[in-house]
Amino acid sequence: MIIVVHLHTILQQGGHNQLEIEMPVGSTIGELMSLLNIGLSLEDIIIAVNNRTANIDQILQEQDVVHFIPAISGG
Amino acid sequence: MKNKSSDNNQQLPTWNTLVWRINTRTKVVSQEPVSSAWSKLGGRGLLARILLDEVLPTCEPLGASNKLIFSPGLLVGHMLSSCDRISIGCKSPLTGGVKEANAGGTTGLHMAALGIKGLILEDQPSSGEWSVIYINSDGVRFDSAKDLIGWGVYESSAYLLERYGTKVAIALIGPGGEMQLASAGIQNLDKEGIPSRIAARGGVGAVMGSKGIKAIVFDSQGSKKPPIAHPEEYKQAQKVYSKALLEHPQTAIYRDYGTAAMTRISNGFGGLPTRNFSRGTFESAENLSGETMRQALLDRKGESNPTHACMPGCTIRCSNIYGNKDGKTIVSPLEYETIGLMGSNLGIADLDTIAQLNREVNDLGLDSIEIGAALGVAVEGGLISFGNGDQVMEFLTQIRRGSPIGRLIGSGAAITGKVLGVIRVPVVKGQAMSAYEPRAIKGTGVTYATSPQGADHTSGLTIRAKVDHLDPKVQVDVSRKAQINMAGYDTLGACIFAGFGFGAASETIRDLLNARYGWQVEADILHVLGKETLSLEREFNRRAGFTSAHDRLPEWMTKEPLPPTQAVFDVTDEDLDSLFNW
Numbered sequence: 001m002i003i004v005v006h007l008h009t010i011l012q013q014g015g016h017n018q019l020e021i022e023m024p025v026g027s028t029i030g031e032l033m034s035l036l037n038i039g040l041s042l043e044d045i046i047i048a049v050n051n052r053t054a055n056i057d058q059i060l061q062e063q064d065v066v067h068f069i070p071a072i073s074g075g
Numbered sequence: 076m077k078n079k080s081s082d083n084n085q086q087l088p089t090w091n092t093l094v095w096r097i098n099t100r101t102k103v104v105s106q107e108p109v110s111s112a113w114s115k116l117g118g119r120g121l122l123a124r125i126l127l128d129e130v131l132p133t134c135e136p137l138g139a140s141n142k143l144i145f146s147p148g149l150l151v152g153h154m155l156s157s158c159d160r161i162s163i164g165c166k167s168p169l170t171g172g173v174k175e176a177n178a179g180g181t182t183g184l185h186m187a188a189l190g191i192k193g194l195i196l197e198d199q200p201s202s203g204e205w206s207v208i209y210i211n212s213d214g215v216r217f218d219s220a221k222d223l224i225g226w227g228v229y230e231s232s233a234y235l236l237e238r239y240g241t242k243v244a245i246a247l248i249g250p251g252g253e254m255q256l257a258s259a260g261i262q263n264l265d266k267e268g269i270p271s272r273i274a275a276r277g278g279v280g281a282v283m284g285s286k287g288i289k290a291i292v293f294d295s296q297g298s299k300k301p302p303i304a305h306p307e308e309y310k311q312a313q314k315v316y317s318k319a320l321l322e323h324p325q326t327a328i329y330r331d332y333g334t335a336a337m338t339r340i341s342n343g344f345g346g347l348p349t350r351n352f353s354r355g356t357f358e359s360a361e362n363l364s365g366e367t368m369r370q371a372l373l374d375r376k377g378e379s380n381p382t383h384a385c386m387p388g389c390t391i392r393c394s395n396i397y398g399n400k401d402g403k404t405i406v407s408p409l410e411y412e413t414i415g416l417m418g419s420n421l422g423i424a425d426l427d428t429i430a431q432l433n434r435e436v437n438d439l440g441l442d443s444i445e446i447g448a449a450l451g452v453a454v455e456g457g458l459i460s461f462g463n464g465d466q467v468m469e470f471l472t473q474i475r476r477g478s479p480i481g482r483l484i485g486s487g488a489a490i491t492g493k494v495l496g497v498i499r500v501p502v503v504k505g506q507a508m509s510a511y512e513p514r515a516i517k518g519t520g521v522t523y524a525t526s527p528q529g530a531d532h533t534s535g536l537t538i539r540a541k542v543d544h545l546d547p548k549v550q551v552d553v554s555r556k557a558q559i560n561m562a563g564y565d566t567l568g569a570c571i572f573a574g575f576g577f578g579a580a581s582e583t584i585r586d587l588l589n590a591r592y593g594w595q596v597e598a599d600i601l602h603v604l605g606k607e608t609l610s611l612e613r614e615f616n617r618r619a620g621f622t623s624a625h626d627r628l629p630e631w632m633t634k635e636p637l638p639p640t641q642a643v644f645d646v647t648d649e650d651l652d653s654l655f656n657w
Contacts, residue, residue, distance in 0.1 A: 006339065006343060008336065008339055008340065008343075008366075009328050009331070009332045009336050009365065009366065010324075010327070010328060010331070012366065015370075017339075017364075017366050018361075040324075044324055046340075046539075046541065048343045048344055051343065051344055051345035051355075051356075051515070051639060051640050052344075052543060052544075052545060052640075053344075053541070053542065053543045053544060067339070067340070067343035067344075069340050069343065070324060070328060071323075071324050071325040071328060071539075071575075
């Protein structure tokens with residue numbers, strides 16, 4: 001299945017902040033993080049899937065849009 | 076208490092922390108020792124205390140009974156990283172309630188060096204009389220400002236820096252404040268002398284204009300920093316805090332991407348205000364992102380810089396200098412809130428356009444959040460189209476001219492909506508919401524509803540909390556914690572972003588205060604200050620006529636689903652009313 005991934009700020013890879021990733025059906029967010037080598041601890045990251053807060057155990061669906069956000073900025 | 080008329084410079088007592096009063100009608104200046112009720116407060120907390128003690132909550136905000144108060148926070152004065160902010164407050168002509176507007180830049184530092192605990196501007200002169208107040212260690216002087224009236228902020232501050240020298244701090248208003256528009260703020264210089272650190276919200280600039288003051292020049296040359304009771308302990312605590320701040324991963328993200336990094340985050344949660352708060356995602360959010368901005372500024376070089384400190388000694392450096400394709404500065408800073416309210420909220424998809432609009436709004440001395448929200452409402456009212464930067468610029472020109480349509484927009488989103496017959500107006504207590512859609516980030520919606528400041532994200536942003544932002548049942552706790560913390564930081568003079576350092580080393584707040592002042596406060600001092608500040612503010616508002624009916628989001632946001640999440644604001648009234656139970 002295809003997952004659309006948005007990588008924020010310091011998580012960008014090679015200048016790309018939006019990727020499409022192929023993953024086996026039934027994969028979790030945690031497995032996606034490992035695949036992408038996102039090394040931040042859970043404290044230092046916020047995850048959204050389809051505009052909702054998600055945790056690493058969540059099972060992904062086809063065409064899910066996932067945001068990996070390190071810490072948080074804004075003002 | 077000494078009373079002095081101030082036609083000439085006055086001799087002041089040797090350096091000491093004092094409350095200074097200036098009567099803007101008689102020009103009488105006095106300095107008072109700080110009373111015990113005021114001594115353990117600063118910044119926003121001190122403003123709330125003084126307003127409650129001295130300003131009739133039912134007074135006319137643009138009249139003689141209102142007071143405009145400048146108060147540096149408790150930690151201001153030693154270039155402790157990110158802790159030299161200035162609080163400026165009054166009864167707000169926009170909300171009718173208590174108002175604290177907060178800015179970085181250099182005003183706080185100079186006031187602290189002059190030993191000014193609080194500067195209270197009282198009364199008002201006959202109309203047409205305009206002054207520049209000049210303050211140095213010798214005293215206070217009223218200089219004529221008639222040359223400057225009608226001038227934009229950038230030209231005025233350049234003139235003032237030539238007149239008074241470049242080593243001063245300046246707080247000034249633009250044409251917006253001169254016209255007493257409810258969206259007018261007070262600009263302050265950054266450490267390079269650029270006049271764009273604005274105390275923006277709630278019309279503090281209008282109140283300064285109502286007192287006939289174009290600018291206040293703070294000249295602390297020759298003054299020493301405020302004394303520290305226990306210098307060794309202070310140094311130790313400062314070290315721990317500074318290390319925690321520098322090591323926090325968020326500091327590096329702010330340094331490199333600034334507040335604009337929030338665009339993709341709020342968009343990711345379906346909470347980026349788009350086209351007058353009609354949806355929570357913008358199809359061009361990528362164009363407005365911190366990532367895009369950073370790359371553009373690095374490519375453009377010249378004066379552009381994605382990293383910039385507004386206060387001397389700040390190690391976060393979240394600000395930026397936004398340059399055009401030739402590397403010439405358009406505006407500094409370009410911040411997330413303006414990108415939201417004057418970008419996605421108006422369907423404008425291009426940072427260069429937003430930067431130019433931002434510069435114009437700065438020059439007028441106006442709150443870009445309030446103006447952006449008013450313009451979004453004006454689109455629904457049929458005056459303007461989405462996605463048209465030229466039209467927006469034309470409206471800003473109308474504001475500068477003081478035309479009726481300019482005054483309409485300049486009076487803010489609530490009035491614009493009333494006049495144009497628009498219901499979909501994003502305000503609470505008359506003040507416009509900022510760039511967090513309350514239906515998608517419900518905790519921030521709770522803050523908008525309940526903050527004594529009106530719809531104000533800086534008083535309690537919740538997007539950082541690890542909660543489901545759409546679940547109405549968990550938001551009050553999140554907002555309460557955030558509001559208490561923010562009120563505390565605002566009383567310390569700490570930038571919100573300093574909170575990352577203090578969060579990781581929370582005992583340093585106690586240690587820094589005890590070392591600086593010789594106090595013996597406990598580890599919970601941030602919350603003590605925050606709760607006291609909020610209680611004082613709530614009491615002022617209560618006496619001004621506010622009830623729980625005012626602690627609500629607009630009805631349409633409880634009914635109209637917001638695409639793409641289809642959320643409505645559904646935190647119950649009971650829950651909202653429980654926020655201040657502690």
